[in-house]
Amino acid sequence: MEETSSRAVVSQSICSGCGVKLQSELPDKIGYTPASAMGRNPLTCQRCFRIKHYNEIASATVNPADFLEILSQLGKSDALIVHIADLFDFEGSLISGLHRFVGNVPVLLVVNKIDLLPKAMNPNRILNWVQKQAKANGIWASRVVLCSARKNIGFDRVVEALGEMRGNRNIAVIGATNVGKSTLINRLIRDYSDLEAELTTSPYPGTTLGVVNIPLDDGKMIIDTPGIVYSSRLTELVEKQDLQTVLPEKPIKPTVFQLNEQQSLFFGALARFDFVKGERQSFTCYTSNALTIHRTKLEKADELYREHRGVLLSPPGKDDLDKLPPFTKHAIRIPKGANKDVLISGLGWIKVNGTTGAELVIHAPRGVKVVMRDSLI
Numbered sequence: 429m430e431e432t433s434s435r436a437v438v439s440q441s442i443c444s445g446c447g448v449k450l451q452s453e454l455p456d457k458i459g460y461t462p463a464s465a466m467g468r469n470p471l472t473c474q475r476c477f478r479i480k481h482y483n484e485i486a487s488a489t490v491n492p493a494d495f496l497e498i499l500s501q502l503g504k505s506d507a508l509i510v511h512i513a514d515l516f517d518f519e520g521s522l523i524s525g526l527h528r529f530v531g532n533v534p535v536l537l538v539v540n541k542i543d544l545l546p547k548a549m550n551p552n553r554i555l556n557w558v559q560k561q562a563k564a565n566g567i568w569a570s571r572v573v574l575c576s577a578r579k580n581i582g583f584d585r586v587v588e589a590l591g592e593m594r595g596n597r598n599i600a601v602i603g604a605t606n607v608g609k610s611t612l613i614n615r616l617i618r619d620y621s622d623l624e625a626e627l628t629t630s631p632y633p634g635t636t637l638g639v640v641n642i643p644l645d646d647g648k649m650i651i652d653t654p655g656i657v658y659s660s661r662l663t664e665l666v667e668k669q670d671l672q673t674v675l676p677e678k679p680i681k682p683t684v685f686q687l688n689e690q691q692s693l694f695f696g697a698l699a700r701f702d703f704v705k706g707e708r709q710s711f712t713c714y715t716s717n718a719l720t721i722h723r724t725k726l727e728k729a730d731e732l733y734r735e736h737r738g739v740l741l742s743p744p745g746k747d748d749l750d751k752l753p754p755f756t757k758h759a760i761r762i763p764k765g766a767n768k769d770v771l772i773s774g775l776g777w778i779k780v781n782g783t784t785g786a787e788l789v790i791h792a793p794r795g796v797k798v799v800m801r802d803s804l805i
């Protein structure tokens with residue numbers, strides 16, 4: 429068997445793309461790689477090969493107990509914990525109770541995907557907002573940085589923060605699924621070192637399946653981990669083919685609706701927003717540009733949903749309607765004079781300019797997190 433060079437990634441029995449334990453007996457099971465490939469370096473599983481070369485949809489699930497075990501091991505290992513969150517689904521992608529799992533260690537909070545915000549945003553304002561919201565959600569980060577791993581925005585700040593906080597320790601990257609952990613590590617390695625490593629990334633949650641240790645020049649490691657699955661995120665519930673409609677690819681172009689009370693908005697058939705009571709006012713929707721929003725009268729909304737979901741109101745398409753949990757209602761009161769967002773985790777958010785206050789009811793698939801928060805924008 430070939431020797432693993434110190435510059436290449438990981439041990440021979442672990443896939444260097446996704447961290448899964450390799451096997452060559454069961455071609456239909458995860459971790460499969462043909463016996464003839466076992467000597468290769470770097471060595472990846474067949475699933476990673478297919479994701480990389482054929483953009484195959486090949487998400488897999490990791491047992492939730494395994495995440496907790498990984499987190500607690502990392503907490504005990506004295507690594508610098510880097511928690512990646514996704515600005516498009518900030519509250520949905522935070523690891524609630526993080527410190528219960530990893531203990532009282534310093535945490536660097538990196539908020540990724542800032543490229544998705546509309547252009548011309550003030551970065552300091554966003555940073556203040558993120559710091560405040562992280563605290564409000566129980567994340568005690570020693571430091572917060574914003575970046576885009578895909579577009580290479582803010583990376584100097586990420587590298588600087590890592591350099592200052594790391595000391596002589598490993599760096600462990602953790603977070604919910606699909607927030608960009610592996611993309612971010614790939615960028616760090618590609619642009620800021622001469623190491624060779626390529627972690628598997630994909631647009632679908634559940635790409636990384638096990639811990640991947642990438643040796644650094646100084647004998648320490650940068651550690652990729654599987655994303656934590658939160659079923660409170662709509663992105664974990666929709667069918668994979670609908671993710672490309674729900675997840676923004678480009679900077680969001682917000683859609684503004686001037687609504688009278690007793691009007692409703694449908695986001696495909698994924699969620700419904702009722703403006704029940706209040707003066708005529710504007711509602712700004714920050715959702716993927718690919719998602720169609722329909723306006724209707726509240727009194728007609730039930731009928732429209734019954735008769736047109738799956739076709740006019742989609743995604744999901746007709747065949748997948750029953751795969752999504754039924755809607756539950758969330759009553760929300762926007763106080764007078766407050767600028768608030770209503771976040772529907774994974775779908776985006778609706779900004780309410782609450783000069784005069786508003787009473788709302790949000791219908792979202794059961795289990796999906798719906799929260800009111802101070803406006804991001």
Ligand SMILES: Nc1nc2c(ncn2[C@@H]2O[C@H](COP(=O)(O)OP(=O)(O)OP(=O)(O)O)[C@@H](O)[C@H]2O)c(=O)[nH]1
Binds near residue numbers: 578609611636653
């Ligand atoms: N718009 C945008 N997309 C990003 C950014 N970083 C990563 N992505 C995309 O997000 C998706 C998920 O990226 P991954 O790196 O696989 O995410 P992950 O956190 O490792 O996901 P798991 O392994 O499933 O936990 C991919 O489609 C990436 O291209 C970013 O800064 N901006």
Ligand SMILES: [Mg+2]
Binds near residue numbers: 609635653
């Ligand atoms: Mg990953």
